[in-house]
Amino acid sequence: MIIRVRAISRARLGALLILVSLPGTVGCFSEQSFSIRASDIVHVSSDAVRSPVSTRQWLARTHQALCHLLPLFSVKSLLTDDLTDERGRPVDVFAHFGRNPALLQTLFFNYWGLAGTAQSSGRSFQPEHPSSPWPGFEEVRIPVSDNVETIGWLGLARRGDTIRDADCIVILSGLLGHNDIKRTEDLAVALRAVGFHVLAYENRGYGRSDLARPDVPYTFGVMTTRDLMLVSDWLEALPHVRRTGLVGYCWSANQALLAAWYENLPEDDDNISTGIAKHLPPLPARRRFRAGVVAFSPTLAYEEIIDKLETPQSYSHEPVLAFLQDAVRDRMLAKHYPEVSGSLAKLIDLEFARSKLYYPGVVRDSLRFMRWLPYRGLPAGDKLSAVRIPTLIVHASNDPLATAQEVADLVAGVHNPNVAAVIHDYGGHVAFSSHARRYYYSLIVNFFDPEVGAAAMTTSPMASSR
Numbered sequence: 044m045i046i047r048v049r050a051i052s053r054a055r056l057g058a059l060l061i062l063v064s065l066p067g068t069v070g071c072f073s074e075q076s077f078s079i080r081a082s083d084i085v086h087v088s089s090d091a092v093r094s095p096v097s098t099r100q101w102l103a104r105t106h107q108a109l110c111h112l113l114p115l116f117s118v119k120s121l122l123t124d125d126l127t128d129e130r131g132r133p134v135d136v137f138a139h140f141g142r143n144p145a146l147l148q149t150l151f152f153n154y155w156g157l158a159g160t161a162q163s164s165g166r167s168f169q170p171e172h173p174s175s176p177w178p179g180f181e182e183v184r185i186p187v188s189d190n191v192e193t194i195g196w197l198g199l200a201r202r203g204d205t206i207r208d209a210d211c212i213v214i215l216s217g218l219l220g221h222n223d224i225k226r227t228e229d230l231a232v233a234l235r236a237v238g239f240h241v242l243a244y245e246n247r248g249y250g251r252s253d254l255a256r257p258d259v260p261y262t263f264g265v266m267t268t269r270d271l272m273l274v275s276d277w278l279e280a281l282p283h284v285r286r287t288g289l290v291g292y293c294w295s296a297n298q299a300l301l302a303a304w305y306e307n308l309p310e311d312d313d314n315i316s317t318g319i320a321k322h323l324p325p326l327p328a329r330r331r332f333r334a335g336v337v338a339f340s341p342t343l344a345y346e347e348i349i350d351k352l353e354t355p356q357s358y359s360h361e362p363v364l365a366f367l368q369d370a371v372r373d374r375m376l377a378k379h380y381p382e383v384s385g386s387l388a389k390l391i392d393l394e395f396a397r398s399k400l401y402y403p404g405v406v407r408d409s410l411r412f413m414r415w416l417p418y419r420g421l422p423a424g425d426k427l428s429a430v431r432i433p434t435l436i437v438h439a440s441n442d443p444l445a446t447a448q449e450v451a452d453l454v455a456g457v458h459n460p461n462v463a464a465v466i467h468d469y470g471g472h473v474a475f476s477s478h479a480r481r482y483y484y485s486l487i488v489n490f491f492d493p494e495v496g497a498a499a500m501t502t503s504p505m506a507s508s509r
Contacts, residue, residue: 071161075477079233084237086489102463148364165221187270193270200238211242211278212239218342272305288332288337299338345445350388416449425457434463437465439472
């Protein structure tokens with residue numbers, strides 16, 4: 044990988060060239076597996092949690108019990124209450140961690156962020172060579188809407204030869220995500236090993252769901268948000284599934300947050316246009332994803348990323364954006380679109396153009412549906428205030444794609460005790476397992492724990508069952 048030379052001294056450049064020339068360094072920028080043994084996961088005792096009254100308090104006490112698993116050289120993590128200053132404004136995240144956001148795409152100043160991101164990001168789906176479910180998992184087809192079936196790999200936890208009664212955790216991949224990503228497999232196998240049922244889910248329009256129904260487009264979260272409600276219903280109808288939980292990464296972390304909002308959708312919500320509402324018929328009134336939602340590295344200012352992808356990016360200057368543009372091109376090629384480029388905006392237009400959801404202005408309305416932060420004077424709404432299930436956002440200050448400041452900008456204006464956030468010093472973009480493997484897995488397992496997890500220990504009225 045070539046780095047940008049501007050503003051780097053010859054001494055630092057020389058040190059960097061020595062670093063990247065070391066044996067095995069090239070492999071540091073390819074996808075890797077970060078699995079874990081069940082015995083290495085730390086389970087927090089009920090005494091440490093002490094029945095908090097909110098998800099935020101649960102996070103504070105659980106993080107305190109697990110923070111020794113973070114790298115010793117890390118700057119202290121910022122928790123939910125740390126993200127707001129005494130005047131009620133978002134804190135300066137980068138000042139706290141001593142980082143320059145303009146240098147997050149440069150190899151010298153953010154080697155660990157870029158390396159971890161590369162290690163945790165999978166390639167585009169290969170329809171010619173789709174892999175089979177992992178041992179202990181089977182392919183399932185889940186009916187959602189518009190006579191569409193989506194596909195996932197379901198692994199039921201067992202005690203010996205007997206299927207356990209347990210919660211089922213749904214795992215989403217990132218933008219244009221699929222199950223042939225090691226990050227998804229590692230987490231799915233780990234959760235099943237400690238007693239959870241697991242569904243690794245592929246959204247409509249991509250992966251095996253796309254192979255089954257190539258006529259169904261990828262709607263970037265609009266139709267998928269409602270689909271997830273039906274996925275939760277389908278899972279809870281199975282004999283041994285008690286509740287469902289949800290984990291998302293990158294773009295699908297946004298989607299997981301949308302599911303937390305949509306699960307308790309207020310009537311006549313301004314974030315849903317009349318045109319989109321026609322394609323989202325009401326659902327039966329019931330609780331969904333009661334075990335909670337975890338969003339890793341959400342791209343909260345995704346419209347700014349869309350803007351950046353309008354300009355061709357290079358791996359030498361903007362490696363993560365260049366990687367995204369390659370994924371966009373792969374999708375355009377796979378769907379035989381007349382134009383092939385790295386423009387995500389164009390891909391969104393092309394996908395919606397062949398959707399039953401299409402009408403003039405649908406892209407504008409869809410972006411509003413998915414928006415978390417104001418964009419060029421356009422409102423985002425207050426989606427997180429409606430959330431009634433435990434919802435946790437996890438981010439890193441060295442994320443080279445979605446800046447950690449976005450989390451503070453969002454959470455500082457939210458007073459819902461069911462919504463919590465933590466920003467770590469290291470973790471890159473969805474790369475927490477490469478930087479702090481035991482903390483990463485332990486946090487997820489404890490969050491969903493049926494006895495000491497956020498849903499079990501929370502007493503907030505909004506989080507109680509109907």
